[in-house]
Amino acid sequence: xxxxxxxxxxxxxxxxxxxxxxxxxxxxxxxxxxxxxxxxxxxxxxxxxxxxxxxxxxxxxxxxxxxxxxxxxxxxxxxxxxxxxxxxxxxxxxxxxxxxxxxxxxxxxxxxxxxxxxxxxxxxxxxxxxxxxxxxxxxxxxxxxxxxxxxxxxxxxxxxxxxxxxxxxxxxxxxxxxxxxxxxxxxxxxxxxxxxxxxxxxxxxxxxxxxxxxxxxxxxxxxxxxxxxxxxxxxxxxxxxxxxxxxxxxxxxxxxxxxxxxxxxxxxxxxxxxxxxxxxxxxxxxxxxxxxxxxxxxxxxxxxxxxxxxxxxxxxxxxxxxxxxxxxxx
Numbered sequence: 001x002x003x004x005x006x007x008x009x010x011x012x013x014x015x016x017x018x019x020x021x022x023x024x025x026x027x028x029x030x031x032x033x034x035x036x037x038x039x040x041x042x043x044x045x046x047x048x049x050x051x052x053x054x055x056x057x058x059x060x061x062x063x064x065x066x067x068x069x070x071x072x073x074x075x076x077x078x079x080x081x082x083x084x085x086x087x088x089x090x091x092x093x094x095x096x097x098x099x100x101x102x103x104x105x106x107x108x109x110x111x112x113x114x115x116x117x118x119x120x121x122x123x124x125x126x127x128x129x130x131x132x133x134x135x136x137x138x139x140x141x142x143x144x145x146x147x148x149x150x151x152x153x154x155x156x157x158x159x160x161x162x163x164x165x166x167x168x169x170x171x172x173x174x175x176x177x178x179x180x181x182x183x184x185x186x187x188x189x190x191x192x193x194x195x196x197x198x199x200x201x202x203x204x205x206x207x208x209x210x211x212x213x214x215x216x217x218x219x220x221x222x223x224x225x226x227x228x229x230x231x232x233x234x235x236x237x238x239x240x241x242x243x244x245x246x247x248x249x250x251x252x253x254x255x256x257x258x259x260x261x262x263x264x265x266x267x268x269x270x271x272x273x274x275x276x277x278x279x280x281x282x283x284x285x286x287x288x289x290x291x292x293x294x295x296x297x298x299x300x301x302x303x304x305x306x307x308x309x310x311x312x313x314x315x316x317x318x319x320x321x322x323x324x325x326x327x328x329x330x
Contacts, residue, residue: 112136113154123150126161127168132187155187175232178203184224196229196242204230206237226276228320239320241277245300248276257295257303264289264311268324275300278321285328286311 004010005018113119113131120130124142131137135154142148148168160168162181170177172188175195182200187193195204202224220237222230227245231238257274259267264286268279277300289311295303304315304322313326 108138108140110136110138123148123161125163125166125168128159130157132156152186152188155185155189157183157185159183173232174207175230175237176205176207178205191234193232194229195224197224197226198246199226199248201225204237206232228277241317241320241322245275245277247274249274259294260292261290262292263287264291264307264329267291267293267295267307271300271303279324280321281324281326282328286313286324286326287328289326289329 001010001014001018005015010018111121111129111131113133113135116133118130118132120128121137122128123139125148127148129137132155135152135156137153137156138151140149140151144166146166148163148166149171150169151171153172158168158170158179160179160181160183164180168179168181170186172186172193175188175193177184177186177195179200179202182202183198184200184202185194185196185198187196195202204222204224206220222237222239224230224239226248227242229240229242231240257267257270259270265281265283268281271277272279291307291310293306293310295306304324308314308324308326311326311329313324315322315324317323
């Protein structure tokens with residue numbers, strides 16, 4: 001829109017919008033950088049600006065320029081500069097990152113997100129993490145031949161690089177999450193820990209020690225599959241369904257859920273397969289229920305509401321299972 005405005009190609013509403021935006025313009029853009037980071041950033045930016053200036057001078061366009069347009073051009077340049085500054089700053093290591101190197105290999109380091117928005121990082125093994133604000137990750141070991149280990153405080157989403165020979169462990173308190181290669185979220189806030197699985201299979205283990213003796217250590221393991229989560233409240237660990245279940249197949253592999261005079265049991269079976277969630281119901285009671293419907297963009301619970309309304313029933317979630325109650329169709 002700014003480009004069209006500066007080239008006298010903007011529509012009247014666009015011109016009015018830009019000029020109102022200019023009148024209300026203000027900036028509160030701040031970044032906390034160390035002197036070395038600031039100097040590196042300045043050198044990279046000046047190099048980019050110099051290259052762009054030489055390139056742009058060969059393609060300069062002449063035309064009528066007003067004082068207002070010049071001032072708006074300056075604002076647009078400052079916005080682009082701020083965007084570049086943010087881009088390069090996010091591309092740099094976090095100011096809270098400390099790296100230890102032993103025998104030429106990275107052994108231990110930490111990442112802390114002090115920004116007000118999630119930040120993504122790539123670990124040495126190729127695992128991608130999205131660290132939420134006020135969260136930190138201690139990377140304990142990425143070079144071991146047998147395992148990969150991190151400690152998490154706060155919340156993060158993991159896309160673990162697949163490695164069948166080296167399981168990936170996430171430690172949060174006395175809860176251990178173990179995977180080979182999958183995507184999941186771990187959150188440890190306000191004395192509640194939960195692990196929610198997006199793809200793959202995840203092992204979540206609770207370890208309770210009554211004394212220093214290994215014989216007095218109790219271990220409980222839960223296996224999670226997509227759309228399931230484990231919740232630990234400080235005393236016990238339980239399974240549940242994530243708040244917003246997603247279809248476990250890729251979009252191109254998802255068939256259109258269009259049913260024409262189909263038994264409701266067939267529709268529920270299709271939902272079970274699409275979301276990987278167990279749905280229980282009395283087959284004898286609903287065996288006469290027939291339904292014509294198309295389930296397109298609704299989420300799982302919206303789809304269940306549609307079905308239950310048609311068969312005059314209801315549903316409830318118990319752990320990792322959905323139970324449908326109905327008196328049947330007549």
